[in-house]
Structures are given as structure tokens and as C-alpha cells.
Amino acid sequence: MKTVLVIEDEKELRESIVEMLTFEGYRVTAAPDGVEGIMKARELVPDLILCDILMPRMNGYEVLGELKKDLTTAMVPFIFLTALSDQNKIRQGMNTGADDYIVKPFLRKELLEAIESRLEKSALYKGYADQNLEKLRRNIISFLPHELVTPLNSIISFGEIIKDHASVLSASELSEMGDFIFQSGKRFYDLIQKYLLYIRFAVNKQSGKQEEVCTNPRTVILETANQIAESCQRQDDLSIDVSDFPLDISEEELQIIVRELTDNAFKFSMPGAKVSITGSPANGTYEIMVSDHGRGIPKETFRQVGAFMQFDREKYEQQGIGLGLFLVRQIAELNQGGIEIQSEPEQGTQVIARIPMTAKH
The missing domain is CATH 3.40.50.2300 (Response regulator)
Incomplete structure (x- = not known):
């Protein structure tokens, strides 16, 4: 009742x-x-x-x-x-x-119809929310432990080998194992940092944020995108064409947007496929567009961007916990902007992040 x-x-x-x-x-x-x-x-x-x-x-x-x-x-x-x-x-x-x-x-009929209509719509919203919550629960159970344990296993395993056999290992073998430990530690560190960012921006969205301005977005975008390209060993695949306008966003937040979008573009496209980044004023905001020629995102799923949500995890091996695109959206909306996703399976994806420019522009 x-x-x-x-x-x-x-x-x-x-x-x-x-x-x-x-x-x-x-x-x-x-x-x-x-x-x-x-x-x-x-x-x-x-x-x-x-x-x-x-x-x-x-x-x-x-x-x-x-x-x-x-x-x-x-x-x-x-x-x-x-x-x-x-x-x-x-x-x-x-x-x-x-x-x-x-x-x-x-009229009696008007009141009853209005009540029934709103209760039905509320039930639909609740059903949709329950479905998303169940999907979130399955996602966390299925891959969050894997993402936490995998880098730790590498660190522990190689650390144990070095501890027990350091005297018989060659310099090249020690260097190779050290690199595995470093990469695994970095992966674990990035995972924790991304989760902490998720918590921080979720809190900021509830409580608001201080106004900050990034005066040199072109430099931030260039440096951040090139760092990601270098870490993926795909410097030749990256093209950047961005203009400079002061933006109503902190430098750190802009770095996160560019880093996550660029990392996703490389992650979901093959080496040799071009990834382009453009940045310019459009319709009163500054639009950062990151385009790739990768596998694309099905239309029925990219509307469901959320924390701990990954696209086609069942079909493709991928690292991460699905926070990147969600963080980008949270940051853009926190700064009175937003994101738009355009994608075609097997053709590629464009993600546009819209950020307000400072008042004088």
C-alpha cells in the first residue's frame, strides 16, 4: 500500500x-x-x-x-x-x-491520474536505479579485487625472487625485475590516486568548490597529453592543435581531464592509429575534443558512464576500475561544464569536454 x-x-x-x-x-x-x-x-x-x-x-x-x-x-x-x-x-x-x-x-479524476502517473514514473526510476546498482555491485565484485591484487602479486613475486636469489641474478635480470616492480607499483599507486580523486570530487560536488582559473591551458594540455603518449610509446600517433584562453577550472582538474581522455584514447585504439586533441572556443565554452580511431563504444552503453563502469569488459582485457571517464564528467560538471560522447563501433570515439572560459572572454 x-x-x-x-x-x-x-x-x-x-x-x-x-x-x-x-x-x-x-x-x-x-x-x-x-x-x-x-x-x-x-x-x-x-x-x-x-x-x-x-x-x-x-x-x-x-x-x-x-x-x-x-x-x-x-x-x-x-x-x-x-x-x-x-x-x-x-x-x-x-x-x-x-x-x-x-x-x-x-476533479477527482485529475488528482488520481496525477498521483498514479507520478508513482508509476517513480517506480520506473527506482527500477532503473536498482539495475544500475546491481550492475555496479557486479562490476566491483568481478574486477576491483583483480585490479588491486594483480600489481601487488607482481611486486611480491619479483621482490621474493630478488630477496632469495640476489647473489645469482645478473645485472640485466635485476634491472628487468626492478622495472616490473616499478611498473606494478605505479599501476597500484595510480589506482589508489584515481579512487581518492573520485572521493574528493564526489564530496566537492556536494559542498561546492572554490573558483580557480587556469591561465595557460595550452601548455597544460600539451605537456599532459605528451606525457601520456610517451608512457604508451605512441608519440608518433598523437596530434595536438589547441588555442590558449583562460578557463574557469584549476590546472590540476584540467590535467586530469586531458590525462584520462588521452589515456582512454590510446587504451582503446591500436598502435599506429591516430589520436588527435583539439581545443578551441565554441558556443561560449572552451571545447577539448579527444578523438581516436579505435574500437568505439556501443551507443547503448556510453550513456551509462559511471564510477566502476567499464565498456565491454567481458570482451576485452583492460586495466583500471572504470573511473576515468566518470571523473572527467564529474570535474566538467563541477565547473559548470559537461561532456559529450560520439562513437561508432570499430570506427572510433570522440569525447568533448566543455569548460567555461573566464568572464572577460
């Missing part, structure tokens, strides 16, 4: 709605004002809230704003009951996060 909370200061209307919804099989709780309504919403966490706009003590906009701040009530479907026919006022309610509105006086 679904629970509906009715927040309405007009006693007759409130009681009428309660009686109507109870008859239809809903469990109904009512509150005569916004303050009590918030208390009951947090206590009960109903399946849907009907709320008047013009009320004493706290109006409907304020009620919605308070409930959106609370993670336990933020996703509860919220429908305004309003006598206001002013479109600007109605738009204000929708802009604050309301799911729907009903203008008084309303």
Missing part, C-alpha cells in the same frame, strides 16, 4: 483529499502546514507528497526546498496543489524541483 502525505492548510479540502485517497486504497497522512508537513515527511518518508503552495508558517516552495536538502526525502515525488493560475508562479514551482502541479479546484 502506497503512502501519500497531504500538506494543506484548508481543513475541508485536506479532509476531502484524505477521504478520497483512503477510499482508493492509499495510506494517507495529513499535515495542516509546512512545518508539520516537513516533520511528517522525514518521519514517514512517504511514496508521494501533495502540498499546497500558499500556507502559513512555511509556503510550499520552502517545504520543497527543505525536503530536497534531505537525502531521505529528496527523491519523493512532489505535486503542488495551487490556486495560482499565474504561469510564472507555476514555472517557479517546477524549477524548484516539483514533479507536477494541480490547479484548484480540481
Whole structure:
């Protein structure tokens, strides 16, 4: 049985709605004002809230704003009951996060259809979220232990060989094993750093960030991309054409965007295939486009960019925990920008990161 909370200061209307919804099989709780309504919403966490706009003590906009701040009530479907026919006022309610509105006086059928529609949509969202959560759980269980253990195994194994047989190993053998240990340690370090960045930017997205400006993006992009190309031994495959404009983003964040996109482009394309990076103003923002001619990303999956999500992990061996592209999106959105992915299987991928330029530009 679904629970509906009715927040309405007009006693007759409130009681009428309660009686109507109870008859239809809903469990109904009512509150005569916004303050009590918030208390009951947090206590009960109903399946849907009907709320008047013009009320004493706290109006409907304020009620919605308070409930959106609370993670336990933020996703509860919220429908305004309003006598206001002013479109600007109605738009204000929708802009604050309301799911729907009903203008008084309303018919029984209108109210019931609105409630049923929002509950159905909420169930669909929940089902989709549950699917993603289950996929995330499977991904973490299946490959996170592997990514953590593999470099550690290499470090331990080669370290043990050197410890037990150092006296009989040649200089070249020691150098080769030392290189394996170094690369494995670096892989493990990069993994931990990426996870820490994920936590940090997730926190920043909740709490906001200080405004910072990168005054030399061309230098940052060139240096970062070339470092990745060198580490992949694909310097000849990289082409860069970027212009210089001050950007509303920190130098560190820009480095992360370029590093992750360039690394992905090399990771998902074969040696000899070109990877290009361009950067220039477009439509009021600065667009960084990283293009490769690799295997591409299926359209049904690149809309699901998220933490610990990898593309076609079952078909292709790949390192990492699926945080790179997610970090890029988090950073871009944190700086009032965004990303766009264009891809065709077996033809290649373009990822565009849009970053605001400083006001004077």
C-alpha cells in the first residue's frame, strides 16, 4: 500500500483529499502546514507528497526546498496543489524541483491520474536505479579485487625472487625485475590516486568548490597529453592543435581531464592509429575534443558512464576500475561544464569536454 502525505492548510479540502485517497486504497497522512508537513515527511518518508503552495508558517516552495536538502526525502515525488493560475508562479514551482502541479479546484479524476502517473514514473526510476546498482555491485565484485591484487602479486613475486636469489641474478635480470616492480607499483599507486580523486570530487560536488582559473591551458594540455603518449610509446600517433584562453577550472582538474581522455584514447585504439586533441572556443565554452580511431563504444552503453563502469569488459582485457571517464564528467560538471560522447563501433570515439572560459572572454 502506497503512502501519500497531504500538506494543506484548508481543513475541508485536506479532509476531502484524505477521504478520497483512503477510499482508493492509499495510506494517507495529513499535515495542516509546512512545518508539520516537513516533520511528517522525514518521519514517514512517504511514496508521494501533495502540498499546497500558499500556507502559513512555511509556503510550499520552502517545504520543497527543505525536503530536497534531505537525502531521505529528496527523491519523493512532489505535486503542488495551487490556486495560482499565474504561469510564472507555476514555472517557479517546477524549477524548484516539483514533479507536477494541480490547479484548484480540481476533479477527482485529475488528482488520481496525477498521483498514479507520478508513482508509476517513480517506480520506473527506482527500477532503473536498482539495475544500475546491481550492475555496479557486479562490476566491483568481478574486477576491483583483480585490479588491486594483480600489481601487488607482481611486486611480491619479483621482490621474493630478488630477496632469495640476489647473489645469482645478473645485472640485466635485476634491472628487468626492478622495472616490473616499478611498473606494478605505479599501476597500484595510480589506482589508489584515481579512487581518492573520485572521493574528493564526489564530496566537492556536494559542498561546492572554490573558483580557480587556469591561465595557460595550452601548455597544460600539451605537456599532459605528451606525457601520456610517451608512457604508451605512441608519440608518433598523437596530434595536438589547441588555442590558449583562460578557463574557469584549476590546472590540476584540467590535467586530469586531458590525462584520462588521452589515456582512454590510446587504451582503446591500436598502435599506429591516430589520436588527435583539439581545443578551441565554441558556443561560449572552451571545447577539448579527444578523438581516436579505435574500437568505439556501443551507443547503448556510453550513456551509462559511471564510477566502476567499464565498456565491454567481458570482451576485452583492460586495466583500471572504470573511473576515468566518470571523473572527467564529474570535474566538467563541477565547473559548470559537461561532456559529450560520439562513437561508432570499430570506427572510433570522440569525447568533448566543455569548460567555461573566464568572464572577460
